[in-house]
Amino acid sequence: MRRKATALWNGNLKEGKGNLTTDSTVLDHTQYSFSTRFEDGVGTNxxxxxxxxxxxxxxxxxxxxxxxxxxxxxxxxxxxxxxxxxxxxxxxxxxxxxxxxxxxxxxxxxxxxxxxxxxxxxxxxxxxxxxxxxxx
Missing domain, CATH: 3.30.300.20 (K homology (KH) domain)
Incomplete structure (x- = not known):
């Protein structure tokens, strides 16, 4: 069994943004960023x-x-x-x-x-x- 996810990131660490997508599409271009990881931004981490x-x-x-x-x-x-x-x-x-x-x-x-x-x-x-x- 193999499972895959893809991360896409654009920009620098603090102002950049990214998204995550899984093959199942449970995550489908789901947002993640500095603020979703280290603050209370909308998205995942x-x-x-x-x-x-x-x-x-x-x-x-x-x-x-x-x-x-x-x-x-x-x-x-x-x-x-x-x-x-x-x-x-x-x-x-x-x-x-x-x-x-x-x-x-x-x-x-x-x-x-x-x-x-x-x-x-x-x-x-x-x-x-x-x-x-x-x-x-």
Missing amino acids: PEELLAAAHAGCFTMQLSAFLTEAGFIPDELKTVATILFENGAIVRSELELSAKVPAIEESEFQALAHKAKENCPVSKAFSFEKTLHATLL
């Missing part, structure tokens, strides 16, 4: 896209592990926050809230932490990954 990738991958991996263990989740909601400090991405913080019928807290926590360590995006990240998991 690399850290936000990493957060989306980590949240999505982790949540799917946890669903797979829960299903393998005989539990069908009613809902898994993950918020991922990427921390960018001093010119480097230093951490991805996962916040999970889950509704999983009939599972014990200890098994839920073990499977959630296993998913954090084993989802392909987690494995690709060399920086710290944290997880706070809440069973509702």
